[in-house]
Amino acid sequence: MSQFITLLQRYHQQLELHYGGLLTQDIRRAITDMLHCKSDPTRYTQWHCGHCQHDQQLLASCGNRSCPQCLHQTTSNWLAKQTDKLxxxxxxxxxxxxxxxxxxxxxxxxxxxxxxxxxxxxxxxxxxxxxxxxxxxxxxxxxxxxxxxxxxxxxxxxxxxxxxxxxxxxxxxxxxxxxxxxxxxxxxxxxxxxxxxxxxxxxxxxxxxxxxxxxxxxxxxxxxxxxxxxxxxxxxxxVLPDKDIINITDENVTFRYKEGKTDIIKTRELPVLKFLWLILQxxxxxxxxxxxxxxxxxxxxxxxxxxxxxxLGVIVGKVYKQQKVMKHAVCICPFCQYEMHFLGVNRLRN
Structure with missing residues (x-):
């Protein structure tokens, strides 16, 4: 699980007390989505392998564009489409x-x-x-x-x-x-x-x-x-990948960044709640x-x-090697390594 979401789970009530007046409806929606991302046992995706007939259930992602655990494929797809236009x-x-x-x-x-x-x-x-x-x-x-x-x-x-x-x-x-x-x-x-x-x-x-x-x-x-x-x-x-969060204590979070003018790697240390707000804004x-x-x-x-x-004497998409655009989520079968078929998102009822 993302370090940011782990912090959010631990401190979201304190965050509400300290920054409640600044949290918009969109920010609260993002917080709710991230708190349930790949951790809600009542919501899962169903997959089936047509090669070895293996069925598999995975905890569902939230799909929020602010979530550090989601939409990696969306990023790759956007870059592929833009590259093909060069x-x-x-x-x-x-x-x-x-x-x-x-x-x-x-x-x-x-x-x-x-x-x-x-x-x-x-x-x-x-x-x-x-x-x-x-x-x-x-x-x-x-x-x-x-x-x-x-x-x-x-x-x-x-x-x-x-x-x-x-x-x-x-x-x-x-x-x-x-x-x-x-x-x-x-x-x-x-x-x-x-x-x-x-x-x-x-x-x-x-x-x-x-x-x-x-x-x-x-x-x-x-x-x-x-x-x-x-x-x-x-x-x-x-806005901040996990790899750049380099230290977490009960009081503070330290992350690294590259200074624009010098390209020197620097660090910034903030209290946990201030760090969460820094990202959520x-x-x-x-x-x-x-x-x-x-x-x-x-x-x-x-x-x-x-x-x-x-x-210009070229074919669109041939300036650089054409990138493959994935039109759907991909899950590889753990047994035969074939691509599995997505059957849908299910929600368990009490």
């Missing part, structure tokens, strides 16, 4: 970060605020591209809510292929491998549009202090694969889609991507 061009990563002063909004109204972040950044990038009149962009936006120390730090990573597709002329315009957009101009417009969007949102209120300069980072990231691999690590497996609202594809990278643009790849 084009033989250079890629850029643009990162839009909300200033520290807006963290209170992220805690109180995460769904509204994060939706605005997606809307503002996507329109901003499309508008910057339209000024150059070379066709439309394709890009993938991924929401991260934490920094390396796991503090609340909302930001969007956006992966953009270097090039544009002109639908009218059915042409691919090769981009500059060393330049996408001016980061300072992006930051200036990002600040203005985000403030305007928050002003017009009914449930949001601007903080008293607003920094004049916001941060947008725009950099080359090679041919895209390494960046997709990095982004996939925090999508569906919780990143539970996303129900229904919020944290990964979104735009332009020729959207899900229903497969034929368009095929056309672009032909213009």
């Amino acid at each position: 084009l033989p061009v250079h890629y850029f990563m643009v990162t839009f970060t909300l200033p520290y002063e807006f963290r209170i909004l992220a805690r109180k109204h995460p769904k509204t605020l994060y939706q605005l972040m997606f809307k503002v950044t996507s329109n901003l990038l499309k508008d910057f591209a339209s000024r150059e009149d070379k066709g439309s962009l394709g890009f993938t936006s991924v929401l991260h809510t934490h920094n390396r120390k796991r503090e609340l730090h909302p930001h969007l990573h956006i992966i953009i292929p270097c090039g544009r597709y002109d639908a009218g002329k059915q042409q691919w315009h090769k981009g500059d491998n060393h330049y996408l957009f001016n980061a300072f101009s992006l930051a200036k417009v990002w600040r203005a549009r985000m403030l305007d969007a928050i002003n017009h949102a009914i449930e949001l209120t601007l903080p008293n202090e607003i920094p004049k300069k916001w941060v947008v980072d725009c950099r080359k990231v090679g041919f895209g694969l390494s960046s997709l691999q990095y982004l996939s690590r925090y999508l569906y497996r919780g 990143h539970v996303l609202p129900k229904g919020l889609q944290r990964v979104r594809d735009y332009g020729f990278l959207r899900g229903n643009a497969k034929q368009l991507r095929l056309k672009i790849s032909l213009l």
